[in-house]
Amino acid sequence: MPVARPRGPVISLTRALLPSGTPILAGRTVSLEKLDSKHASDLFHRVGGSEPARTSLWDYMGDGPYSEADMFQTNIAAKSASPDPFFFAIIDRCPSLPSFGHPIGYLSLMRITPEHWTIEIGNVMFSSALQRTTGATEAIYLLVRHAFEDLNYRRLEWKCDSLNAPSRKAALRLGFQYEGVFRQHMVVKGRSRDTAWFSMLREEWDSGVKSAMEQWLAKGNFEDDGSQKKTLQNLRAERGQ
Secondary structure, three states: OOOOOOOOOOOOOOOOOOOOOOOOEEOOOEEEEEOOHHHHHHHHHHHOOOOHHHHHHHOOOOOOOOOOHHHHHHHHHHHHHOOOOEEEEEEEOOOOOOOOOOEEEEEEEEEEEHHHOEEEEEEEEEOOOOOOOHHHHHHHHHHHHHHHHHOOOOEEEEEEEOOOHHHHHHHHHHOOEEEEEEEEEEEEOOEEEEEEEEEEEHHHHHHHHHHHHHHHHOHHHEOOOOOEOOOHHHHHHHOOO
16 A cells, blocks of 8 residues: 655635725724825825935835836826735825825735735835834734735735845844745846745734734834834744744
């Protein structure tokens, strides 16, 4: 008789869903809503143009930079119509800021594979109004929670150019696990790209990543000057993450 070979465990999971434009994902500092052409003008004023501080935002993106508003408008219209990647606009919810109620960035769910319960966060474009803010972390938190709890995925991926040090650092800070580098994985804008892979599993989210992020995002974790009382890494360490 043939010897039984090892195989993975049998799984029985709730069906994974495709993202839709129905929900608005609301947080304390930002909300996520389906990207729409109406967001293009505000976004262009924050991430478009030919100034070096703006063009550098696109260094590791698959498209851009955009120096002309009409080209950017066309691109946002195409992104808005795409089912995969599925794009969300990031809307500022801080009444004290001039950007209140306006889009200050976007991001997407992509490589959506319901039959394997896997999905990826990508195309993360944070304007200067969002970078290194509480809202930047909250935007990722809202999308991670949506992928795991609303759409029922079990694996969430984060990939970036291996040279993109800020993105790699952010993935680890947020609780994603480093899985390695795919060498000569892509050619982007005529340049060779090695891709760093990270992932988060549903059980990791449930067992501590979620609660650490929620505690970090809570208003009580910040001083009056906006500085954090506890870091996200420290909060995860307290949970053995």
